[in-house]
Amino acid sequence: MSEQRLPPSGHADPSVAILSQIRCFGMRKAVCWDKDSTLANTSHRHWMVRDVMEGRRTWIDYALNCAADTPVHSARALMHLLAPSSLQVVTSGAHFEAMVPVGKWILGNQFPVDMIRLRRDQEMKIGPAQLKIRMIEELREEGYEVVLFVEDNLATAIEIEEVTEVPTLCLNPRYSPRSQGIVKEFEVHI
Numbered sequence: 001m002s003e004q005r006l007p008p009s010g011h012a013d014p015s016v017a018i019l020s021q022i023r024c025f026g027m028r029k030a031v032c033w034d035k036d037s038t039l040a041n042t043s044h045r046h047w048m049v050r051d052v053m054e055g056r057r058t059w060i061d062y063a064l065n066c067a068a069d070t071p072v073h074s075a076r077a078l079m080h081l082l083a084p085s086s087l088q089v090v091t092s093g094a095h096f097e098a099m100v101p102v103g104k105w106i107l108g109n110q111f112p113v114d115m116i117r118l119r120r121d122q123e124m125k126i127g128p129a130q131l132k133i134r135m136i137e138e139l140r141e142e143g144y145e146v147v148l149f150v151e152d153n154l155a156t157a158i159e160i161e162e163v164t165e166v167p168t169l170c171l172n173p174r175y176s177p178r179s180q181g182i183v184k185e186f187e188v189h190i
């Protein structure tokens, strides 16, 4: 999987990319960010949700198609404000096969992200809140203090905060009713 790594990541786990070695080893406070619909306006690929739900495409196809996402400017502004005092960690349910396009999108859109953790093969059936709770627990096990989580989905945010006691901020791209309708039709969190 080495061709899927982003330089300068040297992490052995392909679901993790380290973008800032010095900060990751030197800073202990961390802010976790959901990606889709928190950092990224994904409305251009919402049409794919129906194909995924009806078996013509996969969530991996959906994640790989992130290059044309547009940045959520308020999220990026907040991340830049927080970056001097904490690590910025993207904790996304996108499958790790999308690490290269996800990383390129993050770097290309000037998000000051230090670390990316994506979904592993063995995590495909884990719901979004449980997955992100697991990611928080992993960061804690590595010695990080997770001081804030930023998430677009209300139910996911509530569950993360209840289980982990990490304050969780809801932030979203203010999608049009049409985009929201597609997502609600299938009751998916993207």
Ligand SMILES: [Mg+2]
Residues within 6 Å of the ligand: 034, 035, 036, 037, 038, 151, 152, 153, 189, 190
């Ligand atoms: Mg999301």
